[in-house]
Every structure is written in C-alpha cells, then in structure tokens.
Amino acid sequence: MKILHTSDWHIGKVLKGQSRVAEQVAVLAQLVEVARAERPDLVIVAGDLYDTAAPTPEATRLVTRALTALRATGAQVVAVGGNHDNGPALDALRPWADAAGVALRGSVRDTPDEHLVDGVTDGGERWRLVALPFLSQRYAVRATEMYELTAAEANQTYADHIGRLFRRLTESFTEPDRVHLVTAHLTVVGAMAGGGERESQTVLGYAVPATVFPTNAHYVALGHLHRSQQVPGPAPIRYSGSPLAIDFGEEENHPSVTIVEVTTSTAAKVRQVPITAAAPLRTVRGTLAELAELAPPEGWLRVYVRETPRAGLREEVQALLPRALEVRVDPELLAAASRTRAAPRAGRSPRELFGDYLESREPEADDVRDLFDELYEEVGG
Known part of the structure; x- marks a missing residue:
C-alpha cells in the first residue's frame, strides 16, 4: 500500500504580524496535487492542523476543504489532533468528517476502539491504523501525583502512560496479512526539533522513548516536530515535518510530505516530495x-x-x-x-x-x- 504522511499545517499562523493565508492555501493545494499524482491508498495528517485552539472561520474552512479534497483523490484520510488543536472542537466536527469519509480523532478517548481505523486498499491489502491524538502531561499524570513527584519521575510517569496506551491499542497487531500502522502527535527522545516549535511544548516532560512503539508496526507516522526526519527505533518511525516553514527558526528546513510504500512482507520505502508553494x-x-x-x-x-x-x-x-x-x-x-x-x-x-x-x-x-x-x-x- 502507499501512504501520504503529512503533519503540522498550522493553518492560521501569522508571522510577525504578516498573514500567510495565501501561502497556506497554496501549500494545501500543492499537497492535494501531490496526492492526485501519487494516488496513495491512505493519507495521514498527524496533528496540528491549526495554529491555535480557537481557529478563525477562514482557517476552519481551509482545513475542512483540504481534508475533503484529499478524500476526493480516492485515498482514505485519517487526521488526529495536535497540541495546538482544540481536541473537543475537532471531535465536534466528527459528524461532518464521518459524512465526508474522513476519520477525525481530536481527543484521547477511554474506548480503545475509537483509536483503531481499519481499511482495505483497492488492491485488496488490509490495514489497521492506531490513531492517537496529542495527550497533555497534565492529563496523563494526575495533579495529586505531580505535586509529589520530581520532574524526572513525572516525565517517566508520562512516558510509561503513553507506553501502556500503545501496548493496549496495538494488541491486535498480530494478523500476518494486515499492514499495521501507528500515527501520533508527540516528541520522541533523540529527535531533532525543527526550530519553530514552542519550547514549552517540546520539553522532555512530553518526550517518550522510541521503545513505546511496537516492533511489529510496519510504519509509525508522527507529528509535532517540524523537521522531516527518521527516528531510530524498533519500527520505521518518521516525522513528516511541516509543509511550510512556520517561523525563522525553520529557514534551513526543507518543507515536504512523505510518501511511504509498504506491504506486510516488505520494509517501508520512504521518500520525500518537496512542497515549494510557500515563500521561503x-x-x-x-x-x-x-x-x-x-x-x-x-x-x-x-x-x-x-x-x-x-x-x-x-x-x-x-x-x-x-x-x-x-x-x-x-x-x-x-x-x-x-x-x-x-x-x-x-x-x-x-x-x-x-x-x-x-x-x-x-x-x-x-x-x-x-x-x-x-x-x-x-x-x-
């Protein structure tokens, strides 16, 4: 199967008072053109669709139209909420998303099945995707515990909680004839920040070791860090990076989307497609x-x-x-x-x-x- 992996659109982001709406429209249009040319079976948007938890109506229109256009290419589309997104607000769009054929997951739910998305490609390949939105440390670690734990203990508690979540959600990664996929919005220890992320939101308190991901995952599609990169780990783990530079700390990044080709019996083959529509x-x-x-x-x-x-x-x-x-x-x-x-x-x-x-x-x-x-x-x- 073929996957188009993208993340960190940050629609609505203003740069030093300068609106970049026209650039964001052009970037999303180019992304859709890539999907039309590549004809992926699945598009994964790994969080931070918006730059703010209170997006403008214009930003909401841009995102919903982009997701609709991606679905119109024939691909299945799955999108998860990031730390900049308002999870409950994304969940409120679920009726629209379901009608449009888009699997949208804004918040972490108590029901594990909510985070499992199944599909079959036109070629008959079956796949299952674990879709985990961003989970804040303050929700993963109870407030009473945080007062009693050292910073290092709280960090480890958060990583342990994420690890347990993935173990629970990937229990069904046992069928040999199905491609097993994971998407999440988080920081992995050892990955490089892109330069534009807010430091307070990428500190080690939010970082987890790559070992939280299962060894039998065929591909892990991550969002949160804006630099496209592979992360060493027990499975193929990758950040797609942002398709446009968010601020001047990212001027050396190369905006792109990631194309992945994988089967149940072959390793994931990854390549980047540049996105050039935004002003450098x-x-x-x-x-x-x-x-x-x-x-x-x-x-x-x-x-x-x-x-x-x-x-x-x-x-x-x-x-x-x-x-x-x-x-x-x-x-x-x-x-x-x-x-x-x-x-x-x-x-x-x-x-x-x-x-x-x-x-x-x-x-x-x-x-x-x-x-x-x-x-x-x-x-x-």
Missing part, C-alpha cells in the same frame, strides 16, 4: 550600505543590521527591504559592543551608569538623558 524564510546581515547593495532576496526576511541602535533604524531597513518582517541589531555586534563597554560599577553615579546604557542604545537621545536627570533630582539624587 531567509536571514540577511549587513550595514545599511551593505543591505542597500543586495538584490532583493526572495521570501520573507529577518534582518540582522550591523548598525548602532537608534530610533528609526527599523524603518530605514524596511525602506530598503520591504519584505523584512523582523529587524534586529545583529546580536554579534551587541555582544562585541557590550564587551568593549564593560566598566566597573563601583564608585560610579546612577547618571553615569544610565548614560553608558543610553549610549549603547540611543546615542542621540538627549531628551531621554534630560528626563532621567529630572526624575533623579525629584527622588533626591
């Missing part, structure tokens, strides 16, 4: 003079400007590079200046110390210096 994210560095000499780079820009901080610097950069969404003084320049300006504090007046600070930030801001002097006099300086 790039970082450029230089003085204003150097930036003025640049040919306008393609895509959205983060600019590290090598100039002394001053009022209006951002506007000057954006006049040269209109697609600059983030403008910062180059951290390397600030670090060097800080080392150069380092001076002992002992024996120096508040006016002198504030003067040094202001010189490093706004050298020409005499009005701020005067205001500080006035305030200092008022408090008895």
Whole structure:
C-alpha cells in the first residue's frame, strides 16, 4: 500500500504580524496535487492542523476543504489532533468528517476502539491504523501525583502512560496479512526539533522513548516536530515535518510530505516530495550600505543590521527591504559592543551608569538623558 504522511499545517499562523493565508492555501493545494499524482491508498495528517485552539472561520474552512479534497483523490484520510488543536472542537466536527469519509480523532478517548481505523486498499491489502491524538502531561499524570513527584519521575510517569496506551491499542497487531500502522502527535527522545516549535511544548516532560512503539508496526507516522526526519527505533518511525516553514527558526528546513510504500512482507520505502508553494524564510546581515547593495532576496526576511541602535533604524531597513518582517541589531555586534563597554560599577553615579546604557542604545537621545536627570533630582539624587 502507499501512504501520504503529512503533519503540522498550522493553518492560521501569522508571522510577525504578516498573514500567510495565501501561502497556506497554496501549500494545501500543492499537497492535494501531490496526492492526485501519487494516488496513495491512505493519507495521514498527524496533528496540528491549526495554529491555535480557537481557529478563525477562514482557517476552519481551509482545513475542512483540504481534508475533503484529499478524500476526493480516492485515498482514505485519517487526521488526529495536535497540541495546538482544540481536541473537543475537532471531535465536534466528527459528524461532518464521518459524512465526508474522513476519520477525525481530536481527543484521547477511554474506548480503545475509537483509536483503531481499519481499511482495505483497492488492491485488496488490509490495514489497521492506531490513531492517537496529542495527550497533555497534565492529563496523563494526575495533579495529586505531580505535586509529589520530581520532574524526572513525572516525565517517566508520562512516558510509561503513553507506553501502556500503545501496548493496549496495538494488541491486535498480530494478523500476518494486515499492514499495521501507528500515527501520533508527540516528541520522541533523540529527535531533532525543527526550530519553530514552542519550547514549552517540546520539553522532555512530553518526550517518550522510541521503545513505546511496537516492533511489529510496519510504519509509525508522527507529528509535532517540524523537521522531516527518521527516528531510530524498533519500527520505521518518521516525522513528516511541516509543509511550510512556520517561523525563522525553520529557514534551513526543507518543507515536504512523505510518501511511504509498504506491504506486510516488505520494509517501508520512504521518500520525500518537496512542497515549494510557500515563500521561503531567509536571514540577511549587513550595514545599511551593505543591505542597500543586495538584490532583493526572495521570501520573507529577518534582518540582522550591523548598525548602532537608534530610533528609526527599523524603518530605514524596511525602506530598503520591504519584505523584512523582523529587524534586529545583529546580536554579534551587541555582544562585541557590550564587551568593549564593560566598566566597573563601583564608585560610579546612577547618571553615569544610565548614560553608558543610553549610549549603547540611543546615542542621540538627549531628551531621554534630560528626563532621567529630572526624575533623579525629584527622588533626591
């Protein structure tokens, strides 16, 4: 059978105040075109369909239309909720999803059968998929236990709970004539973050060892980390990565979807299909003079400007590079200046110390210096 594995669409994501709806529409359209060309038997969307738990009506339309279009290619479609998604809200869409022929699982349920999806390909191959949405640590580890456990103990308790879930859900992975699959939205120990994930949501407290997955799974389709990668483990385990760079921490990623071909008797063959519809994210560095000499780079820009901080610097950069969404003084320049300006504090007046600070930030801001002097006099300086 052939599988198209994708995840982490983050529909509705805004980059530094810039809407990317048009890019997200183009990315989803290209993803559907890949499905039409590849003709997979099964499409797996492994979580984070949305960027927020309260998506706009426009974002909801984009996601539901994309899932419908994927189903219209003839593939079975299974999607699970991620940590950015509102699980109960996704579950509320189940009547629509069932009518559209999409298996949508937003939240972890007490009934194991809720997380088992069975199917048969046009060629007659039978398959079973364990579909596990994101499970927060605070729900997996009871609050009373978390107060009594150390951080390491709580982490292990979470991993043990996920392991028990998978053992229970994969008990039926025994039939030799059926392809056994798993999809989940979580962090596996040893995998590399893509750069755009929120650190608070990918800490080790949410990480599990690869050994939670069964050895007889033919393929494990993961979401949550935005970098496409294979993870060593007892079965073929892979993150598809996001089909577009979410923020500037991901500019070195290669957005793609994963195509998997597998049978009950052959190992999974995996290849990536690039998704190129979104504008690339790039970082450029230089003085204003150097930036003025640049040919306008393609895509959205983060600019590290090598100039002394001053009022209006951002506007000057954006006049040269209109697609600059983030403008910062180059951290390397600030670090060097800080080392150069380092001076002992002992024996120096508040006016002198504030003067040094202001010189490093706004050298020409005499009005701020005067205001500080006035305030200092008022408090008895």
